[in-house]
Amino acid sequence: MRLVRRPAALMAATCLAISGLSACAGEGDGEETSSTTVGPLPGDSTTSSSSSATSSTSSSSSSTKGGDAAPELPSAAKKHTKEGAVAFAKFYWEETGRAQESGDTNGLSELISPDCTVCHSLIDDIDKDHDKGIHADRIPTKVTLALIATTTDGKSDEAATLNVTDQAHNFVDGAEAVGHVKETKYKSIVYVDWDEGSWVVVDTFIIT
Numbered sequence: 001m002r003l004v005r006r007p008a009a010l011m012a013a014t015c016l017a018i019s020g021l022s023a024c025a026g027e028g029d030g031e032e033t034s035s036t037t038v039g040p041l042p043g044d045s046t047t048s049s050s051s052s053a054t055s056s057t058s059s060s061s062s063s064t065k066g067g068d069a070a071p072e073l074p075s076a077a078k079k080h081t082k083e084g085a086v087a088f089a090k091f092y093w094e095e096t097g098r099a100q101e102s103g104d105t106n107g108l109s110e111l112i113s114p115d116c117t118v119c120h121s122l123i124d125d126i127d128k129d130h131d132k133g134i135h136a137d138r139i140p141t142k143v144t145l146a147l148i149a150t151t152t153d154g155k156s157d158e159a160a161t162l163n164v165t166d167q168a169h170n171f172v173d174g175a176e177a178v179g180h181v182k183e184t185k186y187k188s189i190v191y192v193d194w195d196e197g198s199w200v201v202v203d204t205f206i207i208t
Helices: 081-101 117-131
Strands: 134-136 142-147 156-168 169-173 176-181 184-195 198-207
Touching: 081 134, 081 142, 081 169, 081 184, 081 198, 117 134, 117 198, 169 198
Parallel strands: none
Antiparallel strands: 134 169, 142 156, 156 184, 169 176, 184 198
């Protein structure tokens, strides 16, 4: 198993040379990490919040750059439980795909800690593409399985492991396709802290 610290939504995009019209490679499945399925759990998590995570997570209700309302954070993801941590991690990861298609990163900004370097790097890359008029022609990212991890590796209050499929999609500039990304399946780890009444992402890894 190899952990790659880079934004999930750009896993395929980083190997895509937009100006060169080149396509990425196909699938790359990683090994399983230690995790357990999320079922009924007794009580709420009692771990302390990270002092460095100061951004609060509210529902993503701001308008997107395309004019459509961003999806609201589901009620399950607002709960201070292991199930809540997993629901939040799943929502965040799929929000990266929505941001790729819409060019709007306001929703992502509400879900992350100020100290999540990889999260801010992803937002910066999406914003730069949007400024150039480039975006995905569809929402590519779908989480097919979300589990609570048995360890947080000392990084956060909770962690979730996700099975993810990024479906085949194009990057477009207006009506013109400027790159194609093949379907990619991979696993990821999302580390989250409970901070001031809401979850925030503090770090992410892709498992290859």
